[in-house]
Amino acid sequence: MAEGEIAAIGLDVGGSKTAGMVLTAGGAAVEQVRIPTDRSSQESVVAGVVQVAMELLEAAAAGGSEVAAVGVGFAGFIEFARGLVTFSPNMPIRDLPLKNVLEQELSRPVFLDNDANVAALAESRWGAGRRAQHMVQLTLGTGIGGGIIIGRQLYRGGAGSAGEIGHMVISAGGPPCCCGGTGCLEAMASGTAMERMAEEIAAAEPSSSLARLRAEVDRLDVRRLDEAARAGDRLALGIFRQAGRSLGVGIANLINIFNPELVVLSGGVTASFDLMEAYLREAVGETAVGLSRESCEIVLSELEEEEVGARGAALLALELFTPN
Numbered sequence: 001m002a003e004g005e006i007a008a009i010g011l012d013v014g015g016s017k018t019a020g021m022v023l024t025a026g027g028a029a030v031e032q033v034r035i036p037t038d039r040s041s042q043e044s045v046v047a048g049v050v051q052v053a054m055e056l057l058e059a060a061a062a063g064g065s066e067v068a069a070v071g072v073g074f075a076g077f078i079e080f081a082r083g084l085v086t087f088s089p090n091m092p093i094r095d096l097p098l099k100n101v102l103e104q105e106l107s108r109p110v111f112l113d114n115d116a117n118v119a120a121l122a123e124s125r126w127g128a129g130r131r132a133q134h135m136v137q138l139t140l141g142t143g144i145g146g147g148i149i150i151g152r153q154l155y156r157g158g159a160g161s162a163g164e165i166g167h168m169v170i171s172a173g174g175p176p177c178c179c180g181g182t183g184c185l186e187a188m189a190s191g192t193a194m195e196r197m198a199e200e201i202a203a204a205e206p207s208s209s210l211a212r213l214r215a216e217v218d219r220l221d222v223r224r225l226d227e228a229a230r231a232g233d234r235l236a237l238g239i240f241r242q243a244g245r246s247l248g249v250g251i252a253n254l255i256n257i258f259n260p261e262l263v264v265l266s267g268g269v270t271a272s273f274d275l276m277e278a279y280l281r282e283a284v285g286e287t288a289v290g291l292s293r294e295s296c297e298i299v300l301s302e303l304e305e306e307e308v309g310a311r312g313a314a315l316l317a318l319e320l321f322t323p324n
């Protein structure tokens with residue numbers, strides 16, 4: 001990087017990995033670190049985040065670059081204004097004031113947001129969202145996250161917790177969700193939801209193809225279901241059809257509310273997008289209305305899945321940091 005060019009650290013904290021990068025204001029990733037997340041306790045999660053940040057700070061200093069600020073994209077419910085992780089479905093975290101903790105440890109301004117929000121920010125700057133003023137992003141993985149971009153800015157709402165698209169209710173009274181509600185999009189169409197559907201079918205129909213597959217593998221996760229569906233398994237195909245329909249209804253609601261030019265889908269489950277696409281588009285066609293439907297494109301993310309979280313978090317810091 002050029003001498004004196006400003007840089008930020010971006011940290012991506014999820015249930016399986018804690019990753020980070022040093023990103024220059026010009027958008028170049030100059031250092032990267034990744035460790036498994038030790039989610040045995042709140043303290044162990046925080047220790048991992050500090051460790052990754054420290055390693056990046058040292059590497060940046062050795063490379064002669066000045067890290068001005070730190071951005072964090074965290075897989076959980078966030079209060080942006082207070083810098084708080086209120087709850088995480090995959091980690092033992094409750095009301096963790098992560099922004100304050102990291103500012104003390106790292107002696108720099110820290111900006112904390114939801115992992116899907118920072119992914120949407122990165123997509124808007126460098127990915128499919130480059131050509132859109134208004135965009136909604138859904139991150140499809142073990143859970144479903146979301147980010148809403150209005151006029152190229154992330155929409156955060158009053159307390160800074162907007163964009164919980166995964167907890168939009170698709171079927172009131174439907175399957176229970178990790179948030180305490182029922183029938184949320186996440187409980188209907190996430191990787192976890194599809195695995196649950198497969199387990200239910202395998203248990204209810206012991207002579208079914210899925211029950212036979214269940215006996216051979218340790219879990220009926222999306223990867224196994226994808227393989228089975230591609231080999232022609234009707235029950236596995238039915239699960240993708242159902243998830244695709246639910247996603248389509250959720251996306252149609254977003255289209256009706258926001259009239260975005262673009263809906264972007266990212267995350268591991270998009271590897272199976274072709275198995276769901278027709279049903280998803282069919283449900284959007286039935287549920288979204290008029291001009292909003294006609295003017296919206298639904299596309300896949302154009303960014304590297306492995307990198308997008310840390311990159312978006314660093315962008316968050318670069319955008320919000322103001323030198324004094």
Ligand SMILES: [Zn+2]
Binds near residue numbers: 167186
């Ligand atoms: Zn929910």
